Structure formats: structure tokens, C-alpha cells
Amino acid sequence: MFASLCTSNALFLDFDGTLVDFADRPEAVVVPSHLPTLLSELFTALNGAVALVSGRSIDSVDALLDLPLIPIAGGHGAEWRFNGTTQSVELSSSDFSNAVVLMAAFAASHDLLFENKSHSFALHFRQHPQLKTKVDQFLAEQIESLPDIRVIYGNCVREVQPRGMDKGKAVARFMQLPPFTGRRPIYIGDDTTDEDAFQWVNANHGWSVKVGGGMTAAQHRLNTVADVGQYLKDFLAELGNQPRG
Numbered sequence: 001m002f003a004s005l006c007t008s009n010a011l012f013l014d015f016d017g018t019l020v021d022f023a024d025r026p027e028a029v030v031v032p033s034h035l036p037t038l039l040s041e042l043f044t045a046l047n048g049a050v051a052l053v054s055g056r057s058i059d060s061v062d063a064l065l066d067l068p069l070i071p072i073a074g075g076h077g078a079e080w081r082f083n084g085t086t087q088s089v090e091l092s093s094s095d096f097s098n099a100v101v102l103m104a105a106f107a108a109s110h111d112l113l114f115e116n117k118s119h120s121f122a123l124h125f126r127q128h129p130q131l132k133t134k135v136d137q138f139l140a141e142q143i144e145s146l147p148d149i150r151v152i153y154g155n156c157v158r159e160v161q162p163r164g165m166d167k168g169k170a171v172a173r174f175m176q177l178p179p180f181t182g183r184r185p186i187y188i189g190d191d192t193t194d195e196d197a198f199q200w201v202n203a204n205h206g207w208s209v210k211v212g213g214g215m216t217a218a219q220h221r222l223n224t225v226a227d228v229g230q231y232l233k234d235f236l237a238e239l240g241n242q243p244r245g
């Protein structure tokens, strides 16, 4: 698909919509049977330079994909686990508290799923897509004006969290640590929240890969979750033909 992959790459992977297809509810996604082994083998082949970068909490990913050795950033970069140690940023903001109260009330009055993701709150409308305009109107009128709040526009979900963290910053943090340091980063993701990471890797001699359609800063594109799986298998096969770096 693009220039040759090698053992001097670092691989960053979003989870939902990239490694697994979406489901009606976040906990209902189905992890492809080949995925844990594939990720473990990539982790070994790249000498540990593989990380997951998700909007889910780390606990939520762990419940679906039991790979505690693989570095992970959760909550759009608000928490991260590396070498078995988990750290997170402090979420203390009156604007955040106010936003959560307002969104919870909106969710209750419109029968929408409102999810506490530990480091963000998410309003899901996948089961009520006709409410998208109403949700966005509510956010524009009551939430976007709160100074310390970041509204994240995802695929059939809107999240709020305090400003100051994003997936680009999560990638940058990993890239300061061995074995990531000095490698060429590859980031694969499907959603608007991945755009911060795309921009970071573009500016740091990496390769950005968008899954699916839509406007993007990414340099390359894969169409489906299945295509990502095949791409990673091809990547692993290519690594197997190269000397370890």
C-alpha cells in the first residue's frame, strides 16, 4: 500500500472501527478470533513498539482484549499503561461536571445511552441516528460554550472531556519512550478523534492511515476493518522476512 514497512517502524492502532467493527453497544463488539495472536506477534516482531490508542477506558479494552503487555492509551490519551504501570491525568473541572449533568439530563429525556468512560462521558445515538441533528444542536447551544470542555465528534457518539488531552499527545508520549523512540510511526484509525494523531505522525515523518471514508488529514486509506486485519497480517509477514532491528 505504501513504502516498505520494516522493523524500524512503530505501530499505533485505534480499536473501535479499526481493529473491531462497531456494534449497537460498546460492550457488544466482537473481537475477531485472530486479533489477539496477530497483535502479540506484531508486538514481538517490532520489539515492543506497538500500542493501542483508544477512546475507551483501558479497563474497557482489557475486558475485550486481554493483552496487558501491549502498551495502551485510553480515554483519548487521558490514561496510559506502559511496562505494566498505569497512569492518568486528573479530571477536575467545574465545566466538566456541569457538562456531565446537562448531558445526562439530555440523554435521559431522549432515551439515549450515556456512558461513563472514566476519562470522558459519551452520548451514544447509534440506535437512534435520527437524533443526530438534535444532539448536535444541544451540544452547540449548551456544551460547546463551556471554556474547559472538549466535545469529541465520533461515529454515532459525542463525548465530552476536559481540554488538554488527545490521541496525538498520546502518540507523542509513547514516542518519547523506548522502544518507540527514533522509529517511524504508523497510525491507523477511523474516526475524527484520530485526526490529532494523524497530524502528529504526518509532522513527525510517520505514515497515517484512515479507515473508511470521510475527510481526513491521513496520507493513506484502508476501507474496512477486514482490510486493516489483512494489512497487519501482510505487515507481520514482511517483518518475518527481515533481520530484527
Ligand SMILES: [Mg+2]
Pocket: 014, 015, 016, 017, 018, 189, 190, 191
Ligand atoms: Mg475508532
